[in-house]
Structures are given as structure tokens and as C-alpha cells.
Amino acid sequence: MNIEIDGLTRCFGSVEAVAGVDLKAGPGVFGLLGPNGAGKTSLLRMMATAVPPSSGRLRLLGRDPGGYGPRREIRRRLGYLPQNPGHYPGFTVAEYVEYVALLKEVPPARIRAAVATAIERVELGDRRKSRMRTLSGGMLRRAGIAQAIVNEPELLLLDEPTAGLDPEQRVAFRTLLRDLGQRATVVVSTHLVEDVAAACAQVALMDRGRIVFHGTPDGLAARGAGQHAGDTPIERGYSAVLAQARS
Amino acid sequence: MTGPRLLRLYAAGRRVPLALLSTAVCATGLRIALLRHWDAYGALQLPLIFEAAAAVSVTATAASPFGEPERVAGRLLPYLRAAVTVALTAAAVGLLTAAGTGGHLSGGTLDVLRNVAGITGIGLLCAAVLGGGLSWTGPTGYLVAAVYALYTQWHPPVLATPWLWPARPPHDLGGALCAGLLFGCGLAAVTVRGARDRIGDPAAA
Numbered sequence: 001m002n003i004e005i006d007g008l009t010r011c012f013g014s015v016e017a018v019a020g021v022d023l024k025a026g027p028g029v030f031g032l033l034g035p036n037g038a039g040k041t042s043l044l045r046m047m048a049t050a051v052p053p054s055s056g057r058l059r060l061l062g063r064d065p066g067g068y069g070p071r072r073e074i075r076r077r078l079g080y081l082p083q084n085p086g087h088y089p090g091f092t093v094a095e096y097v098e099y100v101a102l103l104k105e106v107p108p109a110r111i112r113a114a115v116a117t118a119i120e121r122v123e124l125g126d127r128r129k130s131r132m133r134t135l136s137g138g139m140l141r142r143a144g145i146a147q148a149i150v151n152e153p154e155l156l157l158l159d160e161p162t163a164g165l166d167p168e169q170r171v172a173f174r175t176l177l178r179d180l181g182q183r184a185t186v187v188v189s190t191h192l193v194e195d196v197a198a199a200c201a202q203v204a205l206m207d208r209g210r211i212v213f214h215g216t217p218d219g220l221a222a223r224g225a226g227q228h229a230g231d232t233p234i235e236r237g238y239s240a241v242l243a244q245a246r247s
Numbered sequence: 248m249t250g251p252r253l254l255r256l257y258a259a260g261r262r263v264p265l266a267l268l269s270t271a272v273c274a275t276g277l278r279i280a281l282l283r284h285w286d287a288y289g290a291l292q293l294p295l296i297f298e299a300a301a302a303v304s305v306t307a308t309a310a311s312p313f314g315e316p317e318r319v320a321g322r323l324l325p326y327l328r329a330a331v332t333v334a335l336t337a338a339a340v341g342l343l344t345a346a347g348t349g350g351h352l353s354g355g356t357l358d359v360l361r362n363v364a365g366i367t368g369i370g371l372l373c374a375a376v377l378g379g380g381l382s383w384t385g386p387t388g389y390l391v392a393a394v395y396a397l398y399t400q401w402h403p404p405v406l407a408t409p410w411l412w413p414a415r416p417p418h419d420l421g422g423a424l425c426a427g428l429l430f431g432c433g434l435a436a437v438t439v440r441g442a443r444d445r446i447g448d449p450a451a452a
Contacts, residue, residue, distance in 0.1 A: 075321050085313070086316075086444075
């Protein structure tokens with residue numbers, strides 16, 4: 001298992017953003033669904049080693065990120081795209097991706113090819129020499145995905161990766177996700193249930209810091225039988241599970 | 248060649264060339280100011296203003312435009328932060344000292360070294376706690392307090408604490424220790440944690 005989580009919590013002041021989550025995930029694409037404020041981003045940030053848990057047990061790639069040495073090794077093998085990734089506007093797309101590759105200690109002989117491959121995979125090959133300041137929102141998002149996958153991560157964490165992408169790009173991105181999920185554990189946090197239905201083998205639905213459903217997208221869709229809120233079966237399942245959790 | 252390439256990209260992302268340029272502008276300003284004859288107030292206070300401005304230029308480079316993807320990208324980042332901060336501080340001291348060479352720079356090189364290092368330390372601590380965008384607040388506040396402390400040299404009661412080292416003689420050990428301690432703490436904070444991304448952002452790992 002690349003992700004093993006037991007009773008994980010994270011508090012910000014008096015707010016318990018993640019309230020005792022248990023989760024295990026191996027290779028494949030894992031969807032993390034939930035309404036705003038459900039705790040998806042906080043959970044993802046803990047998995048990215050960006051913030052430590054308040055309590056509970058977290059193991060990533062078979063290691064405990066609480067220790068400096070294991071955390072360093074996890075980070076080298078991790079890819080992370082937060083909700084709002086920053087960038088230096090004066091960098092070209094290639095420089096931006098190369099910078100992250102160098103920080104992640106991609107072997108020097110492989111850097112050029114790794115950068116080119118990552119940029120091609122997000123279909124920005126023709127913009128690789130464009131300055132970041134000249135890119136549209138969707139292109140910036142794709143550049144962010146490129147930096148996350150440049151080290152061919154074994155654990156890839158993506159927070160709202162399809163925000164700002166047009167429908168054609170979203171379809172291409174789902175294909176990329178399925179491809180990445182062949183070798184790595186890919187966790188995708190999103191509001192867009194159709195992305196989960198199309199690309200994820202497993203899905204967890206969070207509400208108020210807890211996981212209220214864990215199973216397959218089909219399993220989630222099945223929970224929506226007889227419901228009317230939502231246009232697709234999985235949306236109806238999403239609404240039904242949330243309504244049940246809140247009742 | 249990956250080391251120099253990484254250093255170059257890091258420096259570009261942190262706007263280090265701009266920081267060097269603004270430090271050079273501070274040094275030029277100091278040089279021009281020293282061409283004039285100043286009374287005792289001006290001779291002490293003017294260099295301090297340019298030193299504080301140079302320190303702010305250094306601390307501004309602590310701000311990262313990359314956010315969490317950079318923070319969790321590996322083990323090299325702390326070394327880059329420390330190396331660039333120390334190099335820029337040394338460059339600021341060197342440029343300001345050079346600007347004062349042959350002029351009537353009150354306090355000389357020791358004064359420049361102590362003032363720039365100490366005020367840079369304050370700015371680095373502000374960057375770690377408040378965020379890179381607000382790193383100028385500490386040095387600016389300290390500048391006001393230090394200018395007042397210099398003023399009290401002629402208008403007692405004299406503010407004589409070593410924490411207000413610009414009002415102490417250049418070879419004063421207490422002032423040097425305070426400035427050195429603040430620089431060391433600021434450098435350590437920025438090396439380990441980096442500048443806080445924004446107010447309300449939880450501490451980085």
C-alpha cells in the first residue's frame with residue numbers, strides 16, 4: 001500500500017479540518033470527493049507532507065513522514081499539485097518544470113528528457129519556451145500538472161487538477177490520469193464527480209472532516225437509486241450519501 | 248552542471264538580480280550622500296537609512312512565488328535559501344563599504360557589517376513569521392527606533408540598550424552580539440522554514 005492512514009486528524013486552531021480519517025490506497029487512481037470545507041485539501045496537504053497531522057498514523061510509500069530522513073525520501077518520489085500552485089512569471093514553462101526536476105534530484109542525465117516528456121504529456125510542447133506570464137489559466141494548470149509528474153512520482157497528489165481546463169483538455173487529462181495510475185498511486189481531489197466516474201477506480205467521499213463513503217464509483221452511483229438530486233447516477237449517489245451522513 | 252543551473256533558477260525565481268540592483272542603488276545613494284558635508288545627526292542617520300534599505304532588498308528575496316510544490320520538493324531548498332541569503336548580505340555589506348571608502352562614513356566597515364546583518368536578521372524573522380511580502384515591516388520599524396536612539400545621543404535620556412546597536416560605537420561587543428544573534432536566528436528561520444507564504448497559512452514542514 002502506498003498510502004496507509006489510521007485515525008488521522010488535523011486541527012487549525014479550534015477547527016478540526018480532518019476528523020479521524022482511515023484510508024488505504026495502492027496503485028491506481030483514487031478520487032477524493034466532497035463539498036467545500038469537507039477536509040479534502042487538508043488531507044491532501046498532509047499526504048504531501050506540507051503540514052503534519054495533529055494526531056493519527058500516516059505512512060506514505062511504506063515510510064513514516066514524521067522522520068526527517070523518510071520524509072526526504074517520500075518528497076523525492078512524490079508529485080504534488082495544490083489548489084493554487086505559484087509560479088515565477090519570468091520563467092518559461094520548461095524552466096519552471098526543470099526547476100522542480102532539479103529540486104527533486106532527477107538524475108542529471110535524465111533531466112532534459114524528463115522535462116520534455118512531462119511538458120508533452122500535458123500538451124504544452126508548443127509552449128515550452130513561453131513565459132509563464134503569457135499562459136492562460138488552463139495552460140498554467142497544465143504546467144502545474146507537468147511539474148507534478150516530472151519525476152515520474154510513485155505517489156501523485158492533485159488538488160482540483162481540472163479546474164480551468166476546457167472539456168477537450170479534461171478528456172485528455174483523464175486519459176493521462178489513467179495512464180499514470182498504471183504505475184503510481186494517484187489521488188485526485190475534485191468537486192467534479194464526472195471526472196471521478198471517468199478516471200477513478202476507487203473513490204472516497206468526505207464531509208465535515210470524515211470519510212462518509214469509500215468504494216467504487218459504481219458503488220457510489222448505486223447509492224443514489226431513487227434519488228432525484230443530480231443529473232447523473234454518480235451525482236445522485238453523491239447527494240444521497242451526503243444527505244444520509246448529515247441526517 | 249545541475250548545481251549551478253539549480254542555483255541560477257532559484258536566484259531568478261527569488262528575484263536576486265533585482266535585489267542586487269537595488270542594493271547597488273543603495274550603495275550609489277550612500278556614495279552621493281557622502282559627497283556632502285553633514286552635521287552629526289546626518290552623518291550617523293543617513294548611512295543607517297541606506298543600510299536598512301539594502302537589508303530590505305536582501306530579505307525580500309526570502310519570498311517564494313512557488314508555494315507548497317517547492318516546499319515539498321526535496322532536501323536542497325534549505326541549502327539554497329541559506330547560501331543565497333548569506334551571499335546577498337555579504338554583497339550588501341561589500342557594496343555599502345565600498346561606497347563609503349574615501350568618504351566620511353561614520354563608523355566604518357564594522358558599523359556597516361553590524362547594521363546590515365542585524366537589520367537583515369530582523370527582516371528574515373519577519374519573512375518567516377509574517378510572510379515575504381511583509382519582510383520590510385520589521386526593518387522599517389527598527390530604523391525608526393534606531394534613528395530615535397541616535398537622536399537621544401544629543402537629547403537625553405540616552406537609549407543605551409545594545410539591542411539598538413546603531414546608537415552604540417562600532418566596536419561595542421554587546422551591540423555586535425545582538426545584531427549577530429538576530430541575523431543568526433533570522434537566517435536559521437528562513438533556512439529551515441522559508442518565508443511564510445501568506446498570513447493564515449499554516450507553518451511549513
